[in-house]
Amino acid sequence: MSQHHTETIPCPECGEKTEFTVWDSVNTALDPEMKARVRTGELFLWTCPACGAKRWIEYATLYHQMEDHVMIWYTPNDPSEAIRHFETVKRGGDTALTTDADYRFRVVTSRFQLREKLMALDEGLDDRVLELMKPFELLALQMENVRIDEIFFDKAPDGERVFALRLADGRWARAPFEQGLYDHVAESWADELAKDDSVRIDFSWAWTLMDENRDGDESDG
Ligand SMILES: [Zn+2]
Numbered sequence: 001m002s003q004h005h006t007e008t009i010p011c012p013e014c015g016e017k018t019e020f021t022v023w024d025s026v027n028t029a030l031d032p033e034m035k036a037r038v039r040t041g042e043l044f045l046w047t048c049p050a051c052g053a054k055r056w057i058e059y060a061t062l063y064h065q066m067e068d069h070v071m072i073w074y075t076p077n078d079p080s081e082a083i084r085h086f087e088t089v090k091r092g093g094d095t096a097l098t099t100d101a102d103y104r105f106r107v108v109t110s111r112f113q114l115r116e117k118l119m120a121l122d123e124g125l126d127d128r129v130l131e132l133m134k135p136f137e138l139l140a141l142q143m144e145n146v147r148i149d150e151i152f153f154d155k156a157p158d159g160e161r162v163f164a165l166r167l168a169d170g171r172w173a174r175a176p177f178e179q180g181l182y183d184h185v186a187e188s189w190a191d192e193l194a195k196d197d198s199v200r201i202d203f204s205w206a207w208t209l210m211d212e213n214r215d216g217d218e219s220d221g
Pocket residue numbers: 011012013014015016048049050051052053
């Protein structure tokens with residue numbers, strides 16, 4: 001089942017102390033209503049009942065979509081412990097968590113990354129292919145002289161697949177998602193992806209994988 005505890009949060013605006021539910025773990029098979037609450041971000045949004053002030057509360061939670069064999073560990077701080085833990089599980093060292101090898105384990109360190117992983121999952125996309133697309137996307141945008149801090153797979157309000165861009169000045173923008181590029185990347189990286197069992201799939205994971213394979217190409221030629 002999902003596990004939670006309560007913490008008292010003093011309002012930074014009016015000082016009113018209120019209780020906030022912190023979800024240490026979420027299991028969507030047992031608590032289906034939690035699925036939407038994680039996706040909207042509601043789980044991490046605190047609202048002062050006295051003055052209406054809102055604040056994002058960042059806390060670690062283990063998201064388990066048991067019915068689809070997906071576990072995502074969101075940890076806003078150092079992810080190394082979560083990564084180690086999942087790697088132990090994958091080697092079969094923690095049978096209390098799961099014994100099924102056919103699981104998608106992921107560790108994320110921001111609410112945006114969590115949202116992105118869930119979005120990819122809901123769309124039936126491979127998040128690793130999305131990460132491998134990002135350097136291409138950035139390269140194309142760089143040529144247009146846009147400074148970008150972060151890039152996430154996202155869906156526009158009309159349901160269209162896009163890349164959301166967090167610009168250096170804090171604003172957000174959008175770039176088109178090209179299905180053709182996704183298919184091409186998925187196909188050309190299929191062998192490497194089949195061998196890779198990383199749980200931390202992010203931008204630097206994609207760079208490292210590309211770097212390793214660039215070296216391989218050079219030594220072959
Ligand atoms: Zn308040």
